[in-house]
Amino acid sequence: MAIDADQYRKIIGSFATGVTVVTTNVDGNYHGFTANAVTSVSLDPILLLVCVDKNARALEELRQATAFGVSILGESQEGISNTFATRGDPEGGTLRGLEFSQGETGAPLVGGAIAQLECEMGEHFEGGDHIIVMGKVVGGEILSDEGPLLYFQGKYRRIA
Numbered sequence: 001m002a003i004d005a006d007q008y009r010k011i012i013g014s015f016a017t018g019v020t021v022v023t024t025n026v027d028g029n030y031h032g033f034t035a036n037a038v039t040s041v042s043l044d045p046i047l048l049l050v051c052v053d054k055n056a057r058a059l060e061e062l063r064q065a066t067a068f069g070v071s072i073l074g075e076s077q078e079g080i081s082n083t084f085a086t087r088g089d090p091e092g093g094t095l096r097g098l099e100f101s102q103g104e105t106g107a108p109l110v111g112g113a114i115a116q117l118e119c120e121m122g123e124h125f126e127g128g129d130h131i132i133v134m135g136k137v138v139g140g141e142i143l144s145d146e147g148p149l150l151y152f153q154g155k156y157r158r159i160a
């Protein structure tokens with residue numbers, strides 16, 4: 001059974017996910033990018049992974065960062081998802097002009113997110129045209145009971 005990248009993209013798009021913004025702070029320069037290839041890996045130790053396109057600006061930052069943040073977006077944050085799905089250079093002291101807080105690791109965390117996690121940087125693995133970035137989860141909290149922003153078949157969705 002043959003399959004090409006376009007068919008695979010369509011089929012895997014049926015695997016509904018949440019939407020996150022993965023953020024870094026390298027010497028006071030903040031960067032974030034929208035990611036749904038975020039997976040919980042382990043509870044002992046607590047690990048998660050993020051798959052990052054080798055062409056993403058984010059990868060340069062993640063290669064230098066000692067930590068990263070994961071902000072889980074709420075259903076009202078489609079605009080924020082689109083903002084961070086647009087290539088952007090790291091900025092000193094600001095996260096695209098949006099509201100944010102600074103976590104204990106120094107990573108910026110997106111304001112209004114429904115939950116957030118902070119990770120110490122873990123190993124990086126080759127994954128085809130992506131790099132698999134592991135994070136050791138060192139903190140986090142649920143911030144709101146707003147419903148999640150979902151991504152399914154190439155579109156944003158909400159829980160009905």
Ligand SMILES: Cc1cc2nc3c(=O)[nH]c(=O)nc-3n(C[C@H](O)[C@H](O)[C@H](O)COP(=O)(O)O)c2cc1C
Pocket residue numbers: 019032033034035036037038051052053055056057058059081084085086087088089151
């Ligand atoms: C819903 C959604 C999920 C995405 N998930 C990922 C992902 O998991 N990994 C990735 O590398 N890019 C993902 N992207 C694309 C990046 O957000 C996009 O390439 C972004 O411009 C990267 O910014 P940067 O180049 O400034 O780092 C996603 C985009 C959207 C809209």
